Amino acid sequence: GCGGEEAANSDEIKIGANFEMTGNVANYGTTTLEGLKLAIKEANDAGGINGKKITLVEADNKSDPAEAANAATKLISDDKVVAIVGPATSGAVQAESQVATENKVPIIAPDATSPDITVENGQVKPFVFRGCFIDPLQSNTMAAFAANELKAKTAVIYLDSSTDYSKSLAEVFKNKFEALGGKVVMEEAFVAKDQDFKATLTNIKTANADIIYIPAYYEEVGKIVKQARELGITQPILGTDGWDDTKVVDIAGADALNNTYFITHYTETDPDAKAFVDAFTKEYGHAPGVFAALGYDAGKMLVDAIKRAGSTDPEAIQKALAETKDLQVGTGKLTVDENHNLIKNAFIIEMKDGNKVLKQRVTPTTAEG
Amino acid sequence: MELLKTDGVSKVFGGLKAVSNFDIEINEGELIGLIGPNGAGKTTAFNLLTGVYQPTTGTIDFAGKSLVGLKPYQITSRGIARTFQNIRLFSELTVLDNVKIAYDSHAKYSLVESVLRLGRYFKEEDEITKKSLELLKIFKLEDKAYEVAKNLPYGAQRRLEIARALATKPKLLLLDEPAAGMNPQETQELMEMIRWIRKEFGLSILLIEHDMSLVMGICERIYVLEYGCIIASGTPEEIQKNPEVIKAYLGGEV
Amino acid sequence: MLKINDMNVYYGAIHALKGISLEINEGEIVTLIGANGAGKSTTLRTISGLLKPKTGTIEFEGKNIAGMPAQNIVKAGISQVPEGRRVFAEMTVMENLELGAFIRKDKAGIAKDLKMVFERFPRLEERVNQQAGTLSGGEQQMLAMGRALMSRPRLLLLDEPSMGLAPLLIREIFSIIQDINKAGTTVLLVEQNANMALSIANRAYVLETGRITLSGDAKELAASEEVRKAYLGG
Amino acid sequence: MNSLRKKDIITLILAIVLFGVLQFLMAERIIGSFWELNIFLVCVNIIMAASLNLINGYTGQFSLGHAGFMAVGAYVGVILTVNFHSPFIVALLIGGFAAGILGFLIGLPTLRLKGDYLAIATLGLGEIIRIVIMNIEYVGGAAGFKGIPHNTTFPWVFFIMLFTLFFIKNFVNSKYGRSCIAVRENEIAAEAMGVNTTKYKVMAFTIGAIFAGIGGGLFAHCFYIINPSSFTFMASFNFLIMVVLGGLGSITGSIAGAFVVTFVSAALASWPEFRMIAYALVLILLMFYRPQGLFGYTEITSLKIFQRFKGGRG
Amino acid sequence: MDFFEQLIQQLINGISLGSIYALIALGYTMVYGIIKLINFAHGDIYMVGAYVGFYAVTMTKMSIIPALIISMVVTGLLGILVEKIAYKPLRKAPRISLLITAIGVSFFLEYTSMYFVSPTPRTFPNVIDSLSLNIGSFVINGQQLLIFIITVILMVLLTYIVQKTKMGKAMRAVSFDTETAQLMGINADRVISFTFGIGSALAAAGGVLVGVYYNSIDPLMGIMPGLKAFVAAVLGGIGSIPGAMTGGIVLGVIEALVSGFISSTFRDAAAFAILILVLLFKPSGIFGKNTNEKV
Ligand SMILES: Nc1ncnc2c1ncn2[C@@H]1O[C@H](COP(=O)(O)OP(=O)(O)OP(=O)(O)O)[C@@H](O)[C@H]1O
Ligand SMILES: Nc1ncnc2c1ncn2[C@@H]1O[C@H](COP(=O)(O)OP(=O)(O)OP(=O)(O)O)[C@@H](O)[C@H]1O
Ligand SMILES: [Mg+2]
Ligand SMILES: [Mg+2]
Helix, strand or coil: CCCHHHHHHCCEEEEEEEECCCCCCHHHHHHHHHHHHHHHHHHHHCCCECCEEEEEEEEECCCCHHHHHHHHHHHHHHCCCCEEECCCCHHHHHHHHHHHHHHCCCEEECCCCCHHHCEECCEECCCEEECCCCHHHHHHHHHHHHHHHCCCCEEEEEEECCCHHHHHHHHHHHHHHHHCCCEEEEEEEECCCCCCCHHHHHHHHHHCCCEEEECCCHHHHHHHHHHHHHCCCCCCEEECHHHCCCHHHHHHCHHHHCCEEEEECCCCCCHHHHHHHHHHHHHHCCCCCHHHHHHHHHHHHHHHHHHHHCCCCHHHHHHHHHCCCCEEECCEEEEECCCCCEEECEEEEEEECCEEEEEEEECCCCCCC | CEEEEEEEEEEEECCEEEEEEECCEEECCCEEEEECCCCCCHHHHHHHHCCCCCCCEEEEEECCEECCCCCHHHHHHHCEEECCCCCCCCCCCEHHHHHHHHHHCCCCCCHHHHHHCCCHHHHHHHHHHHHHHHHHHHCCCHHHCCCEHHHCCHHHHHHHHHHHHHHCCCCEEEEECCCCCCCHHHHHHHHHHHHHHHHHHCCEEEEECCCHHHHHHHCCEEEEEECCEEEEEECHHHHHHCHHHHHHHHCCCC | CEEEEEEEEEECCEEEEEEEEEEECCCCEEEEEECCCCCHHHHHHHHHCCCCCCEEEEEECCEECCCCCHHHHHHHCEEEECCCCCCCCCCEHHHHHHHHCCCCCCHHHHHHHHHHHHHHCHHHHHCCCCEHHHCCHHHHHHHHHHHHHCCCCCEEEEECCCCCCCHHHHHHHHHHHHHHHHCCCEEEEEECCHHHHHHHCCEEEEEECCEEEEEEEHHHHHHCHHHHHHHHCC | CHHHHHHHHHHHHHHHHHHHHHHHHHHCCCCCHHHHHHHHHHHHHHHHHHHHHHHHHHCCCCCCCHHHHHHHHHHHHHHHHHHCCCCHHHHHHHHHHHHHHHHHHHHHHHCCCCHHHHHHHHHHHHHHHHHHHHCCHHHCHHHCECCCCCCCCHHHHHHHHHHHHHHHHHHHCCHHHHHHHHHHHCHHHHHHCCCCHHHHHHHHHHHHHHHHHHHHHHHHCCCCCECHHHHCHHHHHHHHHHHHHHCCCCHHHHHHHHHHHHHHHHHHHHCHHHHHHHHHHHHHHHHHHCCCCCCCCCCHHHCHHHHCCCCCCC | CCHHHHHHHHHHHHHHHHHHHHHHHHHHHHHHHHHCCCCCCHHHHHHHHHHHHHHHHHHHCCCHHHHHHHHHHHHHHHHHHHHHHHHHHHCCCCHHHHHHHHHHHHHHHHHHHHHHHCCCCEECCCCCCCCEEEECCEEEEHHHHHHHHHHHHHHHHHHHHHHHCHHHHHHHHHHHCHHHHHHCCCCHHHHHHHHHHHHHHHHHHHHHHHHHHHCEECCCCCHHHHHHHHHHHHHHCCCCHHHHHHHHHHHHHHHHHHHHHCCHHHHHHHHHHHHHHHHHHCCCCCCCCCCCCCC
16 A cells, blocks of 8 residues: 555545446446446535545546556556545456555445455455445346246346356356246347347247346347347346346337336335435436446445545545445445445336336345345 | 470460460570560460469470479479569569568578577578679669669669569579560660670570560560460561561561 | 640659640640650649649640649640550440540530540440450550540640550551541650651650750651660660 | 677667666656556557567558457466466466467468458457457456466566567568568569468468467456456557557557557546547547658668667668 | 248348448448548448437437438538548558548547447437338338338449449549549549548438437447448458448348357357358458459
8 A cells, every 4th residue: 555644644535436438338437437426526515524525536447457457556556546436347346456455445346246346265355345236136036036926937048248247147047046946948148239139039039938037238138128029029028237227218118118127226216215316316417327326325335434434544444344334325225244245225126118116125134135 | 405395385264265375495595585466465474484373274394394383482493583564573672672582582591590690690691682782783773772662763673673583593584575664775775684694694584575676686586476376486587577477466567 | 735834843852853844736746755764754644633743834725724633634625645554444445435525514525526436446346345454455555545535635645655565556556646636636645665756746855854855846856866876776 | 790789789788778777766666556557568569569560560461350369378378377377487488379379270271361351351350269268168258367466577578578579670680571571562573582472471470479479468467357358359459550650560660659559548547538539639640640650661770870880881 | 930930030130130231331332442441430420320310300309211311411421521631631641541540530439429428328219110010920120121121222222323323433433543533534532522421321321220220329339330341341342332232131141140040149250250261262252353463
């Protein structure tokens, strides 16, 4: 750690924002950043932390893991930030986490749901935190939902083979679903940024399974659901938090989305989230998506930890972060467990004529659900 | 002694028979002309002899061995060199480098030696440079050795092409319209040079040319090609009198 | 008809034409001779507008055309047969001729000139639908000339029309040039084959490394010792 | 002959002085970790650009698949260091060797293609390599290969870069290099001069691939993790940009190109929304004013200052 | 569905995907044909076309056909502008510098767009009712049909323009030998502008149709289709109009078959592998002329 002392003496607190601002997944990075900025703004408007203003130093990782490590190095060694929020995607977080560990600067990955972000070879990485629930929770819950609520016996998994996110979700789902007596009859894959899914969907149609599970992000999901319905696939389609964006309705169309279910971090109708949704809408003129919400949560988490640490020493902040308990953030209450995973509510949503309808509230007692 | 002999050589492009029954013989030290109307197949014949095209039928024997199936670079190493109808120099390189490349196939140092600058590298490089400069001197190009080839005047480029061909140490030299684009005075100088090269380097020359003053002036024997076939061969005097040649190529009285 | 005054042309830093002046009168055949790289093609290309002179004027029928874009110079009545023929190899003979008449709109006139070209070059009529690239060298030269005539030029610029041609064809081409001239087209002829060129020209200019060194009556120049030694090989 | 050697020795001394200065500045933390990392990247990029220049600039073969060879070297390298605990240098060499073999096997058939057709074929090969890696779970698939030791230190990158540059410089100044250049200038004439064009194309392609593989190995041991998305065709474009920006057929140019591209990108890191726009404008403007690249075909050693050291002739 | 039925459905999918590649590839091929430039910015022109169509539809609530036309005109003008500003000054420069400039233009279009419209995807309002035609067990979407028909019409129109009109002859002449074309009185600059305009307008048509069909557009949407279209153009023989069409359709069908019967993951790899194989046997693409130099 070569940044701590100097930063402690100045009257501002520098926080790094390492995000995908250009390149392939720039939309995820930039929207997460929007939420984060709002959280920081609110903290500053409320007088900052112990009288000090927070400055957000942004760095672009170009959607490339190597660049993410590079950007983290810059934030830590040049800008001397006390903590970093970001990146949005798991691969980039992985690359950054080594730099953070070596320099003893805490990072919070707002959207990274993969378990091995915080735990490696059974060892928790002390300086790496996350701002969301983890994949086992999502997939276990959805598998149980499929088997118990929808009484599904067979399933098709359609995953994005270019992201870690999708692959690890698919694996957990399959294990749980089969443990519950179901059978995954077909596994197909696409690649992020694809436009046309009809070829594979034609194949999936022939499998004629009870449900289709698509752990992926909204851009592709919207197109997949639309094209699936066009091809006459009428089964329920299940998904994950990557679905949660108003764009999914715009792209797929309200009709096509009927009979689809996904799990996510919050609902607009949830009283816990209302304050955040209103504030965000006021600030940006449009409703937040899930990335923005998680960016906001991560900001809240960090601000809270710095306050409790009572210092801007990165190691003190790290300690405070690890002790976060029942903290009210934008989307609800969260607690950090010993693996730096979050214990936090989740929501299964059903899409009905373009509206999100709360189907089931999940209140887990552990991070795995 | 016989150096080159072709038998029944033909070349078909799609449906077009560009060359058929192209039978010629060249002896050591001879200076032969190849003439014929435009599109008769003269350049194609050169391309067949140098391996740029493979003959559809026929055999080509050079110094007692068949050339059929060999690649151009292999034929070059057997001892046939050429110039091109449309000049093909390494135009961005210096005059000296143009000639050095032709000498390179005779250098022996290895890749490791060249990369680590060991052993034979410096010795052979110096020798190549020395020989190249000597050759350039013969062609009155030594003061242009470090100029880029494309900046040379046209006539100098033609000379450089011949010099470069000679650097491969050929036994047979093929010249495709060496006098094209030269005025009569320049053509006369070229004639002198061709005679001198033949003597000095002790090689055989086969040349294509439309300029009759050159062909009739220096060639010992002439082959005439029309529609891909040899229609006549003989000494310049015989060819000039041959009515078929007059009708097909020379036109009117010569 | 055409008057060039003190024209300088550069290729980047290379000073290719150094203060050239020359004149062509209506109805003449004027020839420009000189060694390789003397600047003959450069002169023609500048007249045609493919190159822009740095200084100097080119007056055509009283109008300065120096620096005008090439297509406007064609419209003004100057047409060039470029060095090396440059026919559009992948197009048919007919399409090449049509392109020659690109600037014209008078359908009837074009049809008439097409007939005229076919009369002059019967070989082309035989091969109207053949791809130009597959013609023999001499036929391509005829096509290039026919194509230039299709714009109905008053001044025709010919750049080495005999290059690479068999003796028989050279003779044919030269007699065609004379015919065209008799039919009323002024000709500026660039040639390596100086003997032939001087024999059909009215007047001649000698170009040496970008400068005009001699000029005068074609017959007189052909007879002059200096020219004979340098260009005629005698 | 002595003059050639003298020039080499002077260049070498200058390089070592530069190394000493940089090493000192890094040790004293006058150059912070961020710029230190970027100096590493410059060195890796110089290796990539110089080796691509051998293929594109000197031999005239339009290759757009360099990132693919880099990926092979990177992945083979990390498998060796992480899973087989082999020494770093062995991992680098075997990685380079693997990329070279692949380059050879791929080059033999594809180098028959010309110009843009070769470009798209090599681009496709690069993408095939990347997609295959993305689907091998053994190396982490799409998630990337994690837990790589940070073996790449400044002396490693610097001296390997120096070796690469000397190798390529000496190569192009030998009969081998001249034959490659002849292929670029005019294949038909080269064949007529006795140059086996296929052999030299494949040779240049293979050597280029070997160095790309070594560059990949160095790159992989910089960031703890490597991911297939670092080796897309965009990365190949980036190396091409370095080469063309510096000057096709100039080693000095490749150095300058790699330097400019890496540092422009690093210096603009704080203005993410304008970074790519500025980069695009720099590219376009440079091509306007120097379409032949910063150095064209010339080397810094043939410029005026260096002439003093020369013993009379070139 | 049995194997055979599935095959037919995959062919339908492939042809509809391929028509989009073809539409973009046509523009690639035209620009390549005339100045031998691989216009890497072409995919981004297509993206701009999609956005222009999007704003035309959302801001003025116009229907799809006028929006398509507006987008084609505006984007065509953008193409002309790009050529005038970025490519024309480099007409005599080495081709590779022009290629780098094209990459620069591509980045510029992508990231200025991103700056103004943000990187989040936009969704096209539903301007055409998507109706599915069920023929037996096959499904054809109305929009797929529309795209295919528009592509065929544009290709026929383009072939007519290039082969039969005076402008087309001028285009071919300029592409073959710019200087000699000028000697025929052809204004080469104008012809090149026209070509860029047409090529860009075609890309815009592709962009709008894709927006309508897939419903989602973003500033980087042009990268992959641009690359695919380039592959399609090369596959068909770059410079050839029927080649672009064929190449596009063939590529689409290959992708559909690989996705349907093997795996989408290897779709791009398979497409490239087939491209390379085709080139090894036919080095200048399916319709390409063998450009072996005459020696
Ligand atoms: N690669 C090729 N493909 C198709 N046809 C060809 C090829 N090369 C040559 N030809 C044709 O073969 C014939 C002979 O051409 P060639 O170049 O040998 O003629 P030439 O005798 O050298 O004529 P010139 O005196 O005009 O140079 C011509 O009709 C030419 O078009
Ligand atoms: N594109 C060019 N770039 C640079 N220099 C050129 C260019 N074209 C011609 N030159 C130079 O300009 C001078 C005149 O060339 P030009 O082509 O006009 O000569 P010419 O008299 O027509 O010769 P030739 O008999 O070879 O046709 C020559 O020195 C030539 O090298
Ligand atoms: Mg010939
Ligand atoms: Mg000339």
